[in-house]
Amino acid sequence: MSSKKSFYITTPIYYATAKPHLGSLYSTLLADIFARIARLAGKDTFFLTGTDEHGQKIANAAALAGKEPKEFVDSFIPAFKQAWHTYNIAYNRFIRTTDADHGINVQKLIQKLIDQGDIYQGSYAGWYCVPCETFLTEKECIDNQKLDTPPACLSCNRATVWIAESTYFFKLSTYQNRLLDFYKANPCFIMPKERAQEAIKFIEAGLKDLSITRTAVKWGVPFPGNSEHMLYVWIEALCNYITAVGYGQYDKQNHFTQWWPADVQVMAKDIIRFHGVFWPALLMAANLPLPKQLLVHGWIKVNEQKMSKSLGNAVDPMELAQVYDPETIRYFMARYLPVNQDGEFNIQALEQAISADLANDLGNLVNRMILLAEKNNNLNVVSVNQWSSASLALQEALKSVLIEYENYIKEFQLHLAYARVWHFINLVNGYFHTQEPWKVVKTDRTLFNEIISATAHALYGIANICWPVMPKKMEQILASIGHTINLDINTFNALAKDSWDKKFILSNQGTLFIKPIQKEQVQNDTAQRQPLAQTTSAVSSLTEISIDLFKQCEIRTGKVIACQPLQKSEKLLLLTVSFGLHGERQILSGIKKWYSSDDLVGKQFVFLYNLQPRAMMGTYSHGMILCASNEQGKPIPVSPIEDVENGVLLG
Ligand SMILES: [Zn+2]
Structure with missing residues (x-):
């Protein structure tokens, strides 16, 4: 084992029933960026991504396509690997839940839980959503029940089906207090912190033992000792995070202890319950340490609709990459799509x-x-x-x-x-x-x-x-x-x-960034691409901004310490503004027609401080004085009603 610090990060594993969409790109990109930050900090880094390939949903989709399940999922793997390659995603392992080392070692973990009495046989009946592979809770059924029709799934709104069958249960209920204690002791386990509430509320509402096998499903990992039962796909899939780094393999114990527990597990907010409740409980039962943090991001909306795996509105990352350099898309997603919303x-x-x-x-x-x-x-x-x-x-x-x-x-x-x-x-x-x-x-x-x-x-x-x-x-x-x-x-x-x-x-290495081709050409181009065309039309309806966007504007108080008309210009005054500890700035303002030096010098106003420098009449302006115009169009500079220190941030 190396003496360097280790850093292990995972993405959720994606359903191998479709090509990756912008949502899966975003999760994967976040993991790649934080993995690279760790590498840049000199850490030994392991970055895991992969695909979720078992369960009824995949068996059904394969049957519909006239294929065997394995043949069906195989057909999607190149699309994932190609997309991640195109976007410079530098993962260390691409795990498939059909990989031999995954299934065998999940069975070892389940066997351990059987042996210690954490799993027992019983029977289960409930409303089940096949596409989401989830049972509705009793409360969800009551909330969502309409007369004589099956309740709709809360995630995808499709009709659920009644399933009654013999099943094995995991004693989830016995972990309720340990989970709550864990959340109390680890307020930063789920990041951003406010997202932890969903998991905590779910636990506080009372945990029931979890049905972890299905008899109706034939495509999966068999339950150890009773192959009539297949492991519930979610339980099996969650284990990929440990099987990928050698859980259960005698010759990989060092490897496993080097990487597990994961430092960060990235996911979208719709799967908090699985990662924030079931997964920690399973790990507690297996006597394994819990991951250090879950990074939970929001959905990416295109034209005001959430982009999720069950809906068909996903922009194809490969199509985007044909029009824009993938590294510029990486930048845009990192800089302009905040993880917390x-x-x-x-x-x-x-x-x-x-x-x-x-x-x-x-x-x-x-x-x-x-x-x-x-x-x-x-x-x-x-x-x-x-x-x-x-x-x-x-x-x-x-x-x-x-x-x-x-x-x-x-x-x-x-x-x-x-x-x-x-x-x-x-x-x-x-x-x-x-x-x-x-x-x-x-x-x-x-x-x-x-x-x-x-x-x-x-x-x-x-x-x-x-x-x-x-x-x-x-x-x-x-x-x-x-x-x-x-x-x-x-x-x-x-x-x-x-x-x-x-x-x-120094040497010239060629143009770094090419500006997008003329607007009209792009619009013609995107008009032929339905998903892209939708996204351009979404802009005009955007009127509200987030607090984070506002926080990017540095609006500061400043005192005008000198003011002179700019030669050659009829409109511009050249202001020298003191921002206290934030230094002095030269700021140009088109208010010469209404104000002279006497009106402004020695007075405090409000300025946009982090505006990028603008060239004007042969010199540069480093900021902007904020004004409100009266009915005659005269700009009135905004001033605090009492003097405050110069350079104070407004907000
Ligand atoms: Zn559903």
């Missing part, structure tokens, strides 16, 4: 992210730096002896980004973590503009080298931090500054201690 996938927002965040903010920065260095024969960037205060400020800013980034990652808040990184990217853009290296090079080669070096150091940090989300693109950025990704060390620690003494050999 249902996310809306729409094409316009994706294109906006590619154009603005990736091509403009990041791609252009790399490009401008390299072209300028190339033009001025400075591709060999030597180390800097004495940094200017502006460069040192950039260095400090990167360190504070790292701290905030790591805090967000601990909370699985990828969208906030990368919003913070993009704020830094805009700072680097601001630095590059205000330093004006294209002018400096004519008079001061040493300072020119410093500006290029500081920008390259910043990009080195950015490329490392963004590598988990866009591995190939970030490796391209690193190659363009003469570096590579290093997974042998804890890169986050190294960046935190980085004294900016690196040398860089």
